[in-house]
Amino acid sequence: MAQTILVVDDDPAQRRILEEVVKRDGYRTITAENGQTALDLVNGIHGKEISLVILDLVMPGGIDGMDVLETMRPTHPSLPVIVLTAHGGIETVVKAMRAGADDFVVKPVSPERLHVSIRNALKVTALTGEINRLQKKAQGQLTFDDIIAAAPSMSNALKLGRRAAQSNIPVLIEGESGVGKEVFARAIQGESDRAGKPFITVNCGAIPENLIESILFGHEKGAFTGASEKHAGKFVEASGGTLFLDEIGELPLDMQVKLLRAIQEGEVDPIGAKKPVKVDIRLISATNRDMIEMVKQGHFREDLYYRLNVFPINIPPLRERTEDLADLIAHFVSRLAAEEGKNVAGVSPEALKMLHQYEWPGNVRQLENTIFRAIVLADAAELSVADFPQIASQVDGFDPAPAAAPMPAAQTGQMPERNGGGFRQTLAEFAMSNISGDVQVTDESGNMRKLEDVEADLIRLAIEKYKGHMSEVARRLGIGRSTLYRKVRDMGLDVRGD
Numbered sequence: 193m194a195q196t197i198l199v200v201d202d203d204p205a206q207r208r209i210l211e212e213v214v215k216r217d218g219y220r221t222i223t224a225e226n227g228q229t230a231l232d233l234v235n236g237i238h239g240k241e242i243s244l245v246i247l248d249l250v251m252p253g254g255i256d257g258m259d260v261l262e263t264m265r266p267t268h269p270s271l272p273v274i275v276l277t278a279h280g281g282i283e284t285v286v287k288a289m290r291a292g293a294d295d296f297v298v299k300p301v302s303p304e305r306l307h308v309s310i311r312n313a314l315k316v317t318a319l320t321g322e323i324n325r326l327q328k329k330a331q332g333q334l335t336f337d338d339i340i341a342a343a344p345s346m347s348n349a350l351k352l353g354r355r356a357a358q359s360n361i362p363v364l365i366e367g368e369s370g371v372g373k374e375v376f377a378r379a380i381q382g383e384s385d386r387a388g389k390p391f392i393t394v395n396c397g398a399i400p401e402n403l404i405e406s407i408l409f410g411h412e413k414g415a416f417t418g419a420s421e422k423h424a425g426k427f428v429e430a431s432g433g434t435l436f437l438d439e440i441g442e443l444p445l446d447m448q449v450k451l452l453r454a455i456q457e458g459e460v461d462p463i464g465a466k467k468p469v470k471v472d473i474r475l476i477s478a479t480n481r482d483m484i485e486m487v488k489q490g491h492f493r494e495d496l497y498y499r500l501n502v503f504p505i506n507i508p509p510l511r512e513r514t515e516d517l518a519d520l521i522a523h524f525v526s527r528l529a530a531e532e533g534k535n536v537a538g539v540s541p542e543a544l545k546m547l548h549q550y551e552w553p554g555n556v557r558q559l560e561n562t563i564f565r566a567i568v569l570a571d572a573a574e575l576s577v578a579d580f581p582q583i584a585s586q587v588d589g590f591d592p593a594p595a596a597a598p599m600p601a602a603q604t605g606q607m608p609e610r611n612g613g614g615f616r617q618t619l620a621e622f623a624m625s626n627i628s629g630d631v632q633v634t635d636e637s638g639n640m641r642k643l644e645d646v647e648a649d650l651i652r653l654a655i656e657k658y659k660g661h662m663s664e665v666a667r668r669l670g671i672g673r674s675t676l677y678r679k680v681r682d683m684g685l686d687v688r689g690d
Contacts, residue, residue, distance in 0.1 A: 195243035195314065195526065195537055196220040200230040200260070201276065202251040206299075210246060213303045217310065218537040218573035219243075227255030234264055234271070243526075244313055246306075248276045249288065258291055265292035270321065272313040276301065311535055318530035332391045332433065334382040339375060340520050343513035349376070352505045357383035362455070364440075364500050365478040367507035370557030373478040374438060376507060381434045386474055389433030394426050397442030404447050406463055409454065415464025427460045427471045434474040440500065441481035441492060452496045475500070510552040510559065517548055520556065524563040525575070534567055535674070539575045546590045550583050571675055648683050651676070 197219045199210045204225075211221045222242070224230040234242060245264075249257035257275060264271065272294045277284055285296050294316070295309045328334045336350055356363050357380045365373045374393060381391055399407055406416075410425025426435060437443075443451065454460045455475060459468040477500045486492040510517070521539055529536040539547070552558055566579040577584050577591075584590040632641065632649070651669070658664045666676040 200224045201248040227260045261291040315530040318526040334378045343515035370555035377476045392430035397439040409460040410462035412464035431471045437477045440477040441479045510555040
């Protein structure tokens with residue numbers, strides 16, 4: 193889903209111009225004709241969908257742009273605002289910035305200037321939000337409000353998580369791999385009285401068997417060969433805070449006995465120590481295994497299972513909480529595009545429909561990695577079906593390969609529209625269907641020319657055909673203007689901008 197931008201201007205003509213400029217960059221728009229309407233939209237039920245505000249400073253009706261800024265900042269401090277002013281005087285700009293504006297644009301609006309301003313404001317906001325989240329995570333203060341979990345199927349898990357946070361009861365989080373069990377565990381700590389205290393994670397399935405006891409309970413110097421220093425162990429490190437035992441079902445049986453004693457007695461026996469060490473921990477465990485079945489088969493101690501499973505919480509897989517999919521996608525697109533420096537505003541409706549139909553066996557982790565790959569490879573401002581070839585190949589009704597350019601377009605000499613494929617593929621398809629035209633795909637010997645040479649000729653032909661109007665050239669070639677300018681620069685051509 194594309195990000196939504198609120199355009200606020202009392203002049204209908206200006207609103208339409210701004211709306212078209214914003215839409216051209218792939219964003220959704222909503223408009224307001226005065227300050228009060230703008231405030232109502234921002235504070236309304238759909239206010240959280242607004243990613244940025246373009247705000248005219250001078251508006252009649254009692255509430256001008258400056259009033260909107262001053263009213264909105266206390267309640268929406270992270271919402272970026274770009275102000276429009278007919279007079280770019282220093283005093284006006286300083287006043288707007290002090291009121292909370294992120295940038296200003298002088299009327300008449302330059303599409304390129306507004307484009308850069310929007311991109312930078314959204315990038316800074318995305319990175320700031322991610323930094324704040326990472327800081328809260330590092331400080332042990334992540335809460336359930338920081339988790340995207342509005343789907344009805346998540347309501348019970350959230351309710352239980354908040355209840356669990358009010359006590360030190362042992363919690364067992366169950367769910368498939370990739371659903372976000374560790375994030376959930378961190379939110380439990382962040383809303384408990386242990387917020388800000390140590391949060392120590394142990395992946396029980398990733399520790400070599402001969403090191404498990406040392407890593408969990410610690411050892412004294414010289415306790416065994418290679419023990420050149422004293423090691424406290426994860427239980428001691430987590431004392432006063434939370435110990436998160438991930439993939440608890442992978443713990444060997446002999447270690448299960450010692451873990452049970454540590455939980456019951458509240459103390460651990462470091463290897464080589466003369467006396468036990470008292471610990472004060474909040475224990476949260478997680479598993480993607482069927483623990484009851486493991487107990488029946490004798491792979492997991494029944495007494496330990498009931499000690500861990502005092503307060504079970506099940507997190508549903510992503511396929512059962514598809515209501516969160518659009519918000520998760522928007523979050524990952526915004527964050528990853530900012531991190532990678534890519535001008536990607538969202539996902540096309542068709543691609544979003546396809547992503548909703550996919551089963552997501554790897555859950556949220558797979559979704560994040562899929563968006564990451566698409567962002568890295570994307571050339572357009574909006575991710576299309578072609579940017580998710582692996583997903584498209586597994587969902588009925590979606591073709592992972594872009595269709596070839598239709599013959600009528602080649603016969604009329606028109607450049608092919610972007611069909612979702614890569615730029616090189618678009619060029620190749622057009623060139624192959626236009627052999628009799630001005631772009632030659634074979635050399636004098638009848639051999640195929642290099643794709644780079646055909647590409648260069650096609651760009652020159654397009655620039656000539658559309659009289660150097662680069663926006664039209666880029667649109668007809670199906671690529672972004674920045675990509676076109678880069679290719680033109682690499683070719684050493686001297687063209688005017690538009």
